[in-house]
Amino acid sequence: MLKWLAVVLVVLLALLQYRLWLGEGGIRDLGMVRERVALLEEANKPLRDRNARLAAEVVDLKTGLDAIEERGRSDIGMVRTDEQFFWVPGVVVEATRPVTPPELPAAAEVTR
Numbered sequence: 001m002l003k004w005l006a007v008v009l010v011v012l013l014a015l016l017q018y019r020l021w022l023g024e025g026g027i028r029d030l031g032m033v034r035e036r037v038a039l040l041e042e043a044n045k046p047l048r049d050r051n052a053r054l055a056a057e058v059v060d061l062k063t064g065l066d067a068i069e070e071r072g073r074s075d076i077g078m079v080r081t082d083e084q085f086f087w088v089p090g091v092v093v094e095a096t097r098p099v100t101p102p103e104l105p106a107a108a109e110v111t112r
Contacts, residue, residue: 021027060067072078079085 019026057067061071069078069080
């Protein structure tokens with residue numbers, strides 16, 4: 001009787017070991033999942049960096065006037081009232097977007 005119990009326990013241990021190492025959700029699957037996580041983390045790193053830069057820019061735009069002024073100068077060509085704008089012919093400046101002057105309000109709106 002004791003021999004049969006030992007045989008049953010050894011077979012049960014072998015089945016559990018098989019399931020642990022080779023079965024669904026076992027060590028082999030865990031290794032594949034860890035590899036996939038590592039690949040996805042690597043793919044997400046540039047996106048996380050970009051999100052951090054954008055979040056910092058949002059905070060800067062909400063709290064500081066310097067960032068708003070710089071954005072206005074570079075994106076739409078704004079000039080402060082105490083500055084003079086000089087256009088130098090022959091100098092090529094590459095812009096990321098086409099610079100268009102802002103629309104002026106209608107004359108009726110100005111006189112109000």
